[in-house]
Amino acid sequence: MKEYDVVFVTPGSFVIPSGNSSSVELVVEQVARRLRGHVRLAVIGRRSRRLRSTEIRQGVLYERVPAVSPRRYVEGVSRKLRKLRPKVIQVENRPRFARFLKRKHPGAQVWLSLHSVTFVSKPHIRRPELRRCLAAADRIVVNSHYLKNEMVRRDPRVKAKIVVNHLGVDPDRFISRWSPEGAAKREALLRRLGLQGRKIILYVGRLIPIKGVHHLLAAMPEIAGKVPEALLLVVGGAFYGSKRLTPYVRRLRRTSKPLRKHVRFVPYVPHGEVDEWFRLADVLVVPSARREAFGLVNVEAMAAGVPVIATRAGGMPEIVEEGVTGLTVEPDALGSGLAPAVISLLQNEAEVRRMGEKSVERVQRLFTWERMAERWLKLYNGR
Numbered sequence: 001m002k003e004y005d006v007v008f009v010t011p012g013s014f015v016i017p018s019g020n021s022s023s024v025e026l027v028v029e030q031v032a033r034r035l036r037g038h039v040r041l042a043v044i045g046r047r048s049r050r051l052r053s054t055e056i057r058q059g060v061l062y063e064r065v066p067a068v069s070p071r072r073y074v075e076g077v078s079r080k081l082r083k084l085r086p087k088v089i090q091v092e093n094r095p096r097f098a099r100f101l102k103r104k105h106p107g108a109q110v111w112l113s114l115h116s117v118t119f120v121s122k123p124h125i126r127r128p129e130l131r132r133c134l135a136a137a138d139r140i141v142v143n144s145h146y147l148k149n150e151m152v153r154r155d156p157r158v159k160a161k162i163v164v165n166h167l168g169v170d171p172d173r174f175i176s177r178w179s180p181e182g183a184a185k186r187e188a189l190l191r192r193l194g195l196q197g198r199k200i201i202l203y204v205g206r207l208i209p210i211k212g213v214h215h216l217l218a219a220m221p222e223i224a225g226k227v228p229e230a231l232l233l234v235v236g237g238a239f240y241g242s243k244r245l246t247p248y249v250r251r252l253r254r255t256s257k258p259l260r261k262h263v264r265f266v267p268y269v270p271h272g273e274v275d276e277w278f279r280l281a282d283v284l285v286v287p288s289a290r291r292e293a294f295g296l297v298n299v300e301a302m303a304a305g306v307p308v309i310a311t312r313a314g315g316m317p318e319i320v321e322e323g324v325t326g327l328t329v330e331p332d333a334l335g336s337g338l339a340p341a342v343i344s345l346l347q348n349e350a351e352v353r354r355m356g357e358k359s360v361e362r363v364q365r366l367f368t369w370e371r372m373a374e375r376w377l378k379l380y381n382g383r
Helices: 023-035 070-084 095-104 127-136 145-154 156-161 180-193 213-226 247-259 271-280 296-303 331-346 349-366 369-381
Strands: 004-009 041-046 054-057 060-065 086-092 109-114 139-142 162-164 199-204 230-235 263-266 283-286 308-311 326-329
Touching: 004 023, 004 070, 023 041, 023 086, 023 296, 023 369, 041 070, 060 070, 070 086, 070 095, 086 095, 095 109, 095 127, 109 127, 127 145, 127 156, 139 145, 139 156, 145 156, 145 162, 156 162, 180 271, 199 213, 199 271, 199 296, 199 331, 213 230, 213 247, 213 331, 230 271, 247 263, 271 296, 283 296, 283 331, 296 308, 296 349, 308 331, 326 331, 331 349
Parallel strands: 004 041, 004 086, 041 060, 086 109, 109 139, 139 162, 199 230, 199 283, 230 263, 283 308, 308 326
Antiparallel strands: 054 060
8 A cells, every 4th residue: 555645746946844945835834734634645855954854744744855956856756755655746846857757656646736837938948848747747736727827828738637726825824914913913013113104015025027126116206205104115035035135136226225215125034924024014016027826925915904916917816806805907007007006005094904804804715725725635535
């Protein structure tokens, strides 16, 4: 009899679990914790000096292998899989790994769980190789209908084996700012930071061009002119867990100098602490480019009772309900549409609260880790 029902194979780029990982590892950690007790599962990830090669955390078996290169890593993963003998090998966000592991483990089902378009696009992979990798997967699970449509566009033959499972958040940690507990936590942090009386606009994420932070900074003079108490908090860095300044980050900082009373940069915050910053916000702005598959920050802000202004692109319209939990702006209209959207909310506290409370309701109904785990469980049981 096979030892495990499911083994998650993480990309090997970051250690799991870790406060400085990408969202891929975060999703795996959160879902695996909630699936334990329902399926026998394990997680394989990158080896680290500070973590044991084999350990059980919160009831989940973690196996770690060296990740000198992607090839060496996936070979080490394959050796671990021979011992674990899973029914389902769930490969996270690496199409090439799925094809390699299907060849090595033909008796197991290999599922490819995709989190973005990055590793299904050039320069990471060319279309002919991608199609071979997709053909090798027994099932493909994506985090948005947008991403499903993108995969079907790349290879129509895979449509029948694609399933959508939206991501989630922990509402017990991302407590709504409108609840008594959340309001008290928010007020305490506002006092500590000396931000009482400010209207907080929040950006959380990597500081890279595709995330569109420059559009938000360009909108700030107009916003500050109409809402003098407005303050933009830019939380994040160019790389996960790093404070290194890239040319793009330097440009952002130069752009913001004339706005020093209205813009503040906050270095990278570990995910375990980021909920505090979401609660501070009156509005979260997500000005990402067209290829944002989901955007976990959207649901994290919504769980905290914060309305979201997002680009009407990628998977974000599936999360942000226009006029109900936030506002959306066309990608081509960020230059003209972003400032009016932000101003309209900052000038209407009642609307901020209405949208924030509707956001909390929507998250609890659709976007929690428990809901996501329940959908995974149905897939495993129905395979």
